[in-house]
Amino acid sequence: xxxxxTHQVVKxxxxxxxxxxxxxxxxxxxxxxxxxxxxxxxxxxNVAAGTVYRYFPSKAELISELIAEVxxxxxxxxxxxADAAPGPSSALAAAVTTVAVQVLSQRKLxxxxxxxxxxxxxxxxxxxxxxxxxxxxxxxxDAAVRAGHLPAQDTALAATxxxxxxxxxxxxxxxxxxxxxxxxxxDAVQTVTxxxxxxxxxxxxxxxxxxxxxxxxxxxxxxx
Amino acid sequence: xxxxxTHQVVKxxxxxxxxxxxxxxxxxxxxxxxxxxxxxxxxxxNVAAGTVYRYFPSKAELISELIAEVxxxxxxxxxxxADAAPGPSSALAAAVTTVAVQVLSQRKLxxxxxxxxxxxxxxxxxxxxxxxxxxxxxxxxDAAVRAGHLPAQDTALAATxxxxxxxxxxxxxxxxxxxxxxxxxxDAVQTVTxxxxxxxxxxxxxxxxxxxxxxxxxxxxxxx
DNA sequence: ATCAGGCGTGAATAGTTGTTCACTTCTTCA
DNA sequence: TGAAGAAGTGAACAACTATTCACGCCTGAT
Numbered sequence: 090x091x092x093x094x095t096h097q098v099v100k101x102x103x104x105x106x107x108x109x110x111x112x113x114x115x116x117x118x119x120x121x122x123x124x125x126x127x128x129x130x131x132x133x134x135n136v137a138a139g140t141v142y143r144y145f146p147s148k149a150e151l152i153s154e155l156i157a158e159v160x161x162x163x164x165x166x167x168x169x170x171a172d173a174a175p176g177p178s179s180a181l182a183a184a185v186t187t188v189a190v191q192v193l194s195q196r197k198l199x200x201x202x203x204x205x206x207x208x209x210x211x212x213x214x215x216x217x218x219x220x221x222x223x224x225x226x227x228x229x230x231d232a233a234v235r236a237g238h239l240p241a242q243d244t245a246l247a248a249t250x251x252x253x254x255x256x257x258x259x260x261x262x263x264x265x266x267x268x269x270x271x272x273x274x275x276d277a278v279q280t281v282t283x284x285x286x287x288x289x290x291x292x293x294x295x296x297x298x299x300x301x302x303x304x305x306x307x308x309x310x311x312x313x
Numbered sequence: 314x315x316x317x318x319t320h321q322v323v324k325x326x327x328x329x330x331x332x333x334x335x336x337x338x339x340x341x342x343x344x345x346x347x348x349x350x351x352x353x354x355x356x357x358x359n360v361a362a363g364t365v366y367r368y369f370p371s372k373a374e375l376i377s378e379l380i381a382e383v384x385x386x387x388x389x390x391x392x393x394x395a396d397a398a399p400g401p402s403s404a405l406a407a408a409v410t411t412v413a414v415q416v417l418s419q420r421k422l423x424x425x426x427x428x429x430x431x432x433x434x435x436x437x438x439x440x441x442x443x444x445x446x447x448x449x450x451x452x453x454x455d456a457a458v459r460a461g462h463l464p465a466q467d468t469a470l471a472a473t474x475x476x477x478x479x480x481x482x483x484x485x486x487x488x489x490x491x492x493x494x495x496x497x498x499x500d501a502v503q504t505v506t507x508x509x510x511x512x513x514x515x516x517x518x519x520x521x522x523x524x525x526x527x528x529x530x531x532x533x534x535x536x537x
Numbered sequence: 538a539t540c541a542g543g544c545g546t547g548a549a550t551a552g553t554t555g556t557t558c559a560c561t562t563c564t565t566c567a
Numbered sequence: 568t569g570a571a572g573a574a575g576t577g578a579a580c581a582a583c584t585a586t587t588c589a590c591g592c593c594t595g596a597t
Contacts (some may be wrong), residue, residue: 093565094573102574127555137576140558148555206430208554216486223487240517243504249487250478257477260469262440263447265470280467282476288512293464311458318543319595326544351585361546363587372585433585 106144108134114154116196122201125152152207153214159202160218163191167225174303177232178239180289182231182299185251185285188222189278190304191257193268200260223248230289239290251285279304330368332358337379338422344423349376356394371490376431377438383426384442389413391449398527401456402465402515406523408453409509412446413502414528417492418484424484447472454513463514475509 098179112133118309127148131138145151170187186285192199201207202218227248233239258264260280268274281301286296318326336357340348351372355362369375394411398404416423425431426442453474458462482488482505492498503524510520 095565098564098573136382138555140575142556143574182582204428206432208430208432210484219485219487224416245487246482246489246501246504247508249485250482253480253481253485254474254512256481258474260434261443261477263443263473277470280470281474284471284512287514288478288508290511290517292386293514317595322544322594355547362585363547364545366586367544 095293105140106135109136109144109151110155110158113151117155117201118195118198121197122152122205123206123246125155125201125207147209147212149209152209152211156202156211156214156218160221163188164193164221164225167222169281170303171225171229176238177229177236177297180185180300181226181229181233181269181289182282182286182296182303184226185245185255185283186278186303188226188252189255189259189281191293192255192273193278196260196264196268203256203260219249219252223252226251233289242289247289253286254285254288255281275304329358329360329364333360333365333368333375334379334382337375337382338354338383341379341425342422343421345421346376346429346431349379349425349431351375356507371433373433373435376435380426380435380438380442383422384445386443387412390415391446394527395449395453400462401460402519402523405450405453405457405513406506406510406520406527408450409479410502410506410524410527412450412476413479413483413505416479417498417502420484420488420492423480425486427480443473443476447476450475457513461497465515471513475512478509478512479505499528 109130112130112136113125115133116126116130125148127141128138130151131141134141138302141151167184167187170183171180174183201216223245227244230239230242230244234241234244259268261275265273265277268277282300282303283296286299287293291299333354336354337349339357340350340354349372351365352362354375355365360366365375369378391408391411394407395404398407405527428441447469451468453465454463454468454471458465458468483501489497489501494499499510506524506527510523511517517525
């Protein structure tokens, strides 16, 4: 044994791996999952195509890790927002609003992570991603139910439905076009959050109040 | 000119075209869009691969027509259900329930039409399909708003959100597994319809009533 | 019956990308 | 410094299917 990985090398390897993942993420954010092709990603990361395969066994694996990473970041932001809220209903509102803001601030990426056609099978990591986020929302709904703020219901199904509503209306093909305008964007977030809260049984008047309170903090948190 | 298409030939051509489309539809219903490949579809339709191209200029066109056809059928069923309802709120409930039942009774097909990755670009026909259905739902929401049953709102956005909720919760990757059991299926339809109605502002108690009324007719209509 | 022309065929083609691997370059340590 | 082994390279490969097209068959008019 005349060669051992020195600390410096280990760091370089890790950096390269991150660079490749970051390149993939950038590509996805710019052109959707379709733009995440091995050769272009390699160029972005300043490595050769073959090198990508030193770090990821396949494109599917690369994309799966990308999905996991983005999902992890998203989940953390949702938790932060919800935990900062004063009560279960506010927490739910905060969580939903955060999802909406997130999705809107990275539309292409979100679409890619969630639903864009990919030539390799990434269904398991997409499933895991959805499960995490949906589980978090379900937990928040559940908390509100337990607090007596909402009627009893199938929280898992409700959470899934809420996410479907958010995604479809904000990044789906029928999503409004001109959401670059910050005012329109805020309106869309508020409208959809309101729908979501009412869907799980929040009274209209109360829901409107929660929505207003939730929007500003969510935007700040996601920006951070 | 010593050759003219005789009536018999015209009919045969039309029949073949329908056979190819039907084969594509069957394939999609069985194995999703992934199963809609030219060669297998041709086999199903009892023609050669090349023949498919006598009728459809490309796979994209074939799938686009498939989407349009399924969408057309679906829209008709939704209209029928809604028109048969006694009032605007019932009509909305009927429309939503019908979408749910449709989607559940042909899960693979619905998923294929809506969101499954396809190797060719079918985004425009998918967009059109969504637009039609969403427009119909929006119109029904609008009618209920005008009748004073619902608060004023962005009906287009609401309709899109509702469809997103239905699709994600019923045929998305997190959809409950065992929806083959008719009782579970009915429960799922009811739960989701209830969410949808509350989302647009129907009061909880009233929504529950509407849901119950809407389920049975919808199932019958879709079966027809 | 015969020919003119569209219709049907299916093997061959083509284009796209993920993946491999023989080779080169770099790093470590005696 | 040089040997040993790891990491990097990128051109070549592989696999998958949509699409083509030269050919033969069938249909319809004379």
